[in-house]
Amino acid sequence: MKTTKRTVELLSGTTLAIRPDNYYRHPLLYNVVQSGYVIGGLKHSVSRAGYNSFGLYGVVKGEVVLKTKNKTYKAHAGDTLFFSQEDAHTVVNGGDIPYEAYFAYLYGPEVKGFYDSFQSKFGCVMTDFIPPSLENAIQQTTAMIQSGNENKYLISSLLYNVLTELLQKCDESDGRDGITDAIKYVMEHYKEKITLDTLSSMAYTDKFYFIRQFHSLTGFTPKEYQ
Structure with missing residues (x-):
């Protein structure tokens, strides 16, 4: 309606x-x-x-x-x-x-x-x-x-x-602007427990693509980076 x-x-x-x-x-x-x-x-x-x-x-x-x-x-x-x-x-x-x-x-x-x-x-x-x-x-x-x-x-x-x-x-765009924002978020909230769902949502990607792009930029998986 x-x-x-x-x-x-x-x-x-x-x-x-x-x-x-x-x-x-x-x-x-x-x-x-x-x-x-x-x-x-x-x-x-x-x-x-x-x-x-x-x-x-x-x-x-x-x-x-x-x-x-x-x-x-x-x-x-x-x-x-x-x-x-x-x-x-x-x-x-x-x-x-x-x-x-x-x-x-x-x-x-x-x-x-x-x-x-x-x-x-x-x-x-x-x-x-x-x-x-x-x-x-x-x-x-x-x-x-x-x-x-x-x-x-x-x-x-x-x-x-x-x-x-x-x-x-x-x-x-390869979507890395969103990945960069997610990395910045992790650095600013490193004392908090941040889920993969939260980070991939911030980057507007699915979880598997997010992990690959995150690793290509940092050399770590999101879990290793926290």
Whole structure:
């Protein structure tokens, strides 16, 4: 069941394009439910669940926080936030200044596959990278929808290009950023009992892959390192 709860504080400079609920979704094309450039005030908050689309934010300024049932993700300026709208979640301003971001709630034939690849390496936040084509894709898509002069094939091409840039970044990463974070965590909490499940979850990898990568970086297994 779809649910939405909002505390709206959108500031001057925000541009939005929003589809009606009965908008036809072409099964072979990529498109958006909403898109634009959002400037969210300190109280701006959106909670959703049950939507068959994915949120994609390129954060330009400030901090955007995604809260899910079990985790909280923070995306700062220069980061990409990518998440499923099917699961219950809340997007809020996480800083003490308004945040600014290019965003799209998008759908398409293989968006879930792109999302799964992203999440397996980075969780919901890719730090220090925004797809180079995102700004142009959002600007063109939003302008076409607002004007009523939409080229759905061009929009699909623009969004697919953004997704492939994310996928390329995922493929270039071997997941070691997460491993490095786990190593740092072990060093800072060496007096505590830390499980392999906890460490592999921090790195967004399965336990066996985590052990191999951990050993390749440190020369020890996680158990030997503690």
